[in-house]
Amino acid sequence: MRDAVLRAQKDKWMAPLAQYYFRQVHPNVLSGIALTVGLVAAWLAMEERYALGLLMWFLNRILDGLDGLVARTHAKQSDFGGYLDLLLDFIVYLAVPLGFVAANPSLPVLWSALALLASYVLNLLSWTTLSALLEKRERRKSPRLTSVEMPAGLIEGAETILFYSFFFLMPQAITYLFGLMALLVLVTAGQRIVWAYRHL
Template identity: 50%
Template sequence: MLDKVLRQWKERLLAPLLETPLQQVHPLAITLAGFTVGLGSGTAAALGAYGWGLGLWLLNRLMDGLDGTLARLQRRQSDLGGYLDMLLDVVVYAVVPLGLAFHQGSLLGYAFLALMLASFYINLCSWMYLAGLLEKRQKASHDGLRRSADDELTSLRMPAALIEGSETILFYGLFFLLPEHMVALFGLMAILVLLSALQRLIWAVGYLSEGDEVPTPNP
């Protein structure tokens, strides 16, 4: 919901970091290092080290934003970089709540974790396939309708929805800060993610029947 606005702020906030020796680092190295940090967050969660888990989670998200900004600065954007970034993000999104549920070890916690991960699966299918269709239509459209690389600062066009990356950062932070409410937070996030998938479904039904025109994907 907030990603498109916050991406512009993220670019401005991270720009000073890229005036350091970091500007010489390959973006893929940042991506892989961030993935390792994310796995560390999940491990800390499984051990009940919530402070460490939260810190590593936030560092993972910082590095996830930094690699894309660095790639644009170095003119090293690539389809492979975008693909690996998304794939490794999804792994971290699964590992962190798995670690949290493992540490608590309750049947109810596992049940609501399964519900939340199922909502992720449905939502990923909804927006990834839709993003592929939008790219397909974009290539078939007139040049005037094509999206420039700076429009959304992402490898794929992502129709906006209630729960996006920014909201995920917030929810995962709450998992660490309020572990006693983990089950309720898992359930709440699952509901909101499913609503996001429904939101994109409604948008798709309204616009995918409009030939090759590429509409602006607002919620």
């Protein structure tokens, strides 16, 4: 919901890193490192080492924000890089909740995690299918936040970072956090369906 504003601020703060310290690092390598760190965060959640897991989650998000900035700064952008970045992001988005489920496989946690993952599937369908249709109609907006067209919604990158941080900070409330995020992600999918109805 606030990604456009926060993305500009993030790029401003991280520009020196991208310009001077990651000049020789390919953005796809950074994406791969971010994936590894994200999977470590998921493993730490499974091991109930939540403080260190939160640190790894933040590091994952920093690296994820850096790969695209490095690509833009050093003219290394590619469609494959954008595709890879999104794909690896969603692997981490799925792995972290599964880590919490592995740590606490009680029935309420399992059901709330299932609701969360189902909401992800519906939300992905709501914007990837729409993205394909927008590309077909060549209705691209500028500037883009991601490699594919994605109308704004209630739950975006910033809100996901916040929710996942709460997962690590409040693991005792994981059932409720999963459920609340699932509900808000479904609202986001609904927003995009309404957007599609009005614009297609």
